[in-house]
Amino acid sequence: MPQFVLLTRLAPDAMQDPAGRRAMGKEWLGRVKSACPEVRWIAHYALLGPYDFLDIYEAPDVETAQKVALISRSGGATTVESWAAMPYERFMRVFEEVGGA
Numbered sequence: 001m002p003q004f005v006l007l008t009r010l011a012p013d014a015m016q017d018p019a020g021r022r023a024m025g026k027e028w029l030g031r032v033k034s035a036c037p038e039v040r041w042i043a044h045y046a047l048l049g050p051y052d053f054l055d056i057y058e059a060p061d062v063e064t065a066q067k068v069a070l071i072s073r074s075g076g077a078t079t080v081e082s083w084a085a086m087p088y089e090r091f092m093r094v095f096e097e098v099g100g101a
Contacts, residue, residue, distance in 0.1 A: 001040070001058040002084060004065045007051040008072050009079040015052070028075040035071060036064050056085070 014024060032039060042056040059065045062084075069082045086094075 001060055002062075002065075003042070003056065003058050003086065004068070005083040005085050006053075006055040006057070006065075006068060006072065007047075007079075007081040007083075008053045008055075008077040009050065010052050010076055011078050014076050024076060028071065031071050031075065032068055036067050039064060039068060051079070051081075 015021060036059065038060050040058040042058065043054075044056075045054045046052065047054055057068070059068065065082055065084075069080045072080045
């Protein structure tokens with residue numbers, strides 16, 4: 001199944017209350033699971049830098065990944081970036097198939 005990376009930045013007020021932040025996170029995850037039950041979560045990280053969180057997940061298609069991003073935007077994220085990702089070994093197989101770049 002295709003893998004995706006989701007980077008999110010939250011509004012500053014979303015990071016003021018730890019209990020509220022935890023509740024927001026659970027609500028967001030519930031909404032994603034309800035709308036996209038086929039998504040399989042691989043990792044969730046809090047970040048230093050311009051983004052607050054990085055999620056890695058599998059989704060059956062780009063449309064499902066778009067749903068995840070839209071739910072994130074509607075749930076308080078001020079910035080969302082979604083990227084398709086490919087495991088390195090798979091990339092190397094594709095690279096070898098085309099004979100290099």
